[in-house]
Structures are given as C-alpha cells and as structure tokens.
Amino acid sequence: MIEIIRDYWQVLLIGQYPQGPLGGVLLTLILAIAGLVLSFPISVVLAILRISPFAVLRIPATVVVYTVRSVPLIMLVFWTYFLVPLLVGKSVSGVTTLLCTLVVYQAAYLSEVIRAGIQALPDGQMEGARALGLSYVQTVRKVLLPQAIYNMVPSIISQFVSTIKDTSLGYVISVQELTFAANHVNSQLLTKPFEVFMILALTYFAICFCLTELAHSFEKRVAKKRLGTQPTLSGTTNDTILES
C-alpha cells in the first residue's frame, strides 16, 4: 500500500498536470468548491421562491426542487451531457458537464437547507422587521437571510461534503478526478485492486471526515451563540435533507 502511494501519489494528487490535464484530489476539490459557490446564489433564490407567499412563484420552484431530488445524479449527468451541447451549440468538456450537473443538483438540495434555516427563525423576526417599515424583499435580504445562513453554516459544510462525494461520478464520464485517477493507477498495476481502491476510499474519508468534524464543532458554536442557556438542538434534525 505504501509503495503504491510512493509511486503514484502525484497522479492521485494532481493527475498528469504539467504534461496533461489537471486531475486527482485537486480537481475533485476545485469541482466541489466551484459547484458549491455557483449553486449558492441559485439555491438562495429557489429557497426564497419556495417560501414565497405567491403560489405562482412557489409551485414551480417546488416542482423543480422535487424533480431534481427524485432523479438519480447519474441520470442528471447524462442529461447534462446531452442537453448542454444542444443549448450552447458546441461540444463541452467533461469537466464542464460535471460542473453544470453539480450546480443544478446541489442547488436543489442547498435550497432545502436554506429554506429550513429561514423557516427555523422565529416568526417575530419577519413581523418585527415588517413593523419597522422594511419591505418584504428588504426583510428577507437584511434580516432573515443573514441569520439563516449563519445558523446553516454547519449544514452548508455537510452539503460541501456531499458535493465532494458527488464529484466521484466524474469517473463515469471520464473526468480525471480522484476516482478516475485511482482507476487509472489500478489499470496500470492490475494486481492490486484492493489496495488501490482502499487508498481511494481512505483519501475521500480523510478529506470528508475533517470537514464533517469541522461542521460538528461549528454546530456547537452556533447552538451556544443562538440559544444561550436553552438546551441545544440535536444535530440529527437536519440529516434527512442533507444526505444526498
């Protein structure tokens, strides 16, 4: 196992970078960060539409979120692979395809996180802000969202972890991220599949476990800050939305 890491750490970390395309852990992380950053504004809009008092806005947003959540990610990857070139008018790379898919998929899940965050705020926040003369849009933007997003940072980190996990699907469409790189190593060695895939699993575990622990510690901080002397919320309350 050590030998494999010693011989192939470069391929697993950055792919064939100076000679070829960027890959490995680095591409996985870049894709996950870009996916989360790009899906964030979309998810905020979706979340606000979903709690909007107007059915015209609420129903389409709800349908979109539910549809995206009921389709397997891999099916969504194939749809993007097929539809994006038609929309753009030229062929697109695997990395772009995967990124588009991640943005759409994560936006749907993240919007549920943000919606839950807004709805968890006491009604008095909305009422108080409105009574002070702020408009609906101002209330959402200046009062509700800042609080909701701060409270939701742990869930957003968990969402980032699922994005990292989802990038592994790049393997299916030959994006050279970590899983693809490991498979490449495996096909060069041929005789040590268990070791190679164990290294792959442990690498994902190391990255994601650190982030999960970060989310846990932040969760405690948020709970302390928000609730003061009240009992803390159980960490399991958001799980059902998050695991994708």
Place this chain on the structure above:
Amino acid sequence: MSDHLQFSAIFAAPFGEQLWAGLQVTLWITCASWLLAMSVGTFLAIMRMSGSGACGKVVTAYVAYHQNVPMLVHILLWYFGIASLLPTGIQAWANEHHGEQIFAVMAIGLYMAAYFSEDIRSGLRSIPSGQYEASRSLGLGYLKSMRYVILPQTFRIAMPPFINHTVLLFKNTSLAMAIGVAELTYTVREIENQTYRTFEAFFIATMFYVLVCLVLMVVGAITAHMTRIPTTSK
C-alpha cells in the same frame, strides 16, 4: 436528435424487452439491498446502544467511514477490491451468477446500513429511558426489552428518515451501472447507443425514477401517518 420524438422506437423489439429487464434488475437490487441495509442497520444500532464501549466504537467507525466515502467508490471497492481477495472458487461462482449484481447489492446494502442505523439511533434516543427501565423491572432481558418494547416504538418514530433514505437507496442503485450491472440506467444507455434516440430513452428512465420516488414518498408519508405514536405527535 431527430425532428420528431418517437417513443415507439424505444419500446420496439428488442429494446422494449431490454427496458423491462433493466427495470426488474433495478427493483431487485433495491429490494435486496434495502433488506440487507435494514437488518445490518438494526443490528448496528442495537450494538451501539448495548453500552459496551468497544462495540460502540466499532459502530461509530463503521458509520463515519460510510458517511464520508462516496457510494461509487464503495461499489468499486467491493467489485474490484474485495472480490479479488475472495478464493478463486467463489470468484468463479460469482462470475457465472451475475457477480456484479451480488457485489452491487452488498456495497449498496452495507453503505445504506450506516444511514439506517443512524436513523434508528436517533429514534432510540427519543424514547424516554423510563420505557427501558420499566421493561427491565418487569423482568424482560436486554434483548427482549429491545425486541418487544423499545424497537417497535423506535421504528415508528424513525419512519420519516427511513423514507428519505429508502428514496436515496433507490436512486443510488443507478450507480451500479459503473460496474456493468444491467439495471435501468445501464440499459437506457445501451438503447440510446443503438437507436440514437437520446431524449426519448433518458426521458423514459427519468420518468420511471421520478414516479417510483414519488410513490415511495407518498406511500411512506401515509405509512408514517398511520404508524405514528399518538402521544408523541403534535
């Protein structure tokens, strides 16, 4: 993509039969891995609640591992890695009997077991300790109080997360296509390759996934409503 949508091309022989076979494989893998996940998940939750420190640590590690590794990697590890460690006799047998399906079921089942065990654990935590103490003082042993008093209530409380994770399990069976399991997604890709009717083929598969997910959610919500414990409901 052609000018006209022709769904009939997808259902024409031999593709209609392939599609039907793919559907059956998807459903079979879903059912088998669900049963595996539920039984292993329950076992893990009981082990964790047993109070033994070593058992608890093993289960915590198991859950942490599965929650932090992508399912696709887990499937690849089972299919390429763990399969290669088995004796050649078993490998040969597996190759003759759709080994990829068996390994997919193992990988998906054991993966989701971690999620189910967490659902059961959070259900267990919401049951007042008086329930357990009372059943022990009535003379039931640890396993019997679990079996007859604690777990029946736990499963009722844990219905909503179970439904979510069952939907997740169903969707994730599509990842088995990466190791060549001829389930729905794989079949649809094959049909698409042969007919070039990409839109129609993907549309049918997507509709099927959405439909089953919605049915699972609705049936789940009804079951959850029917089995909910009246005293703890709002």
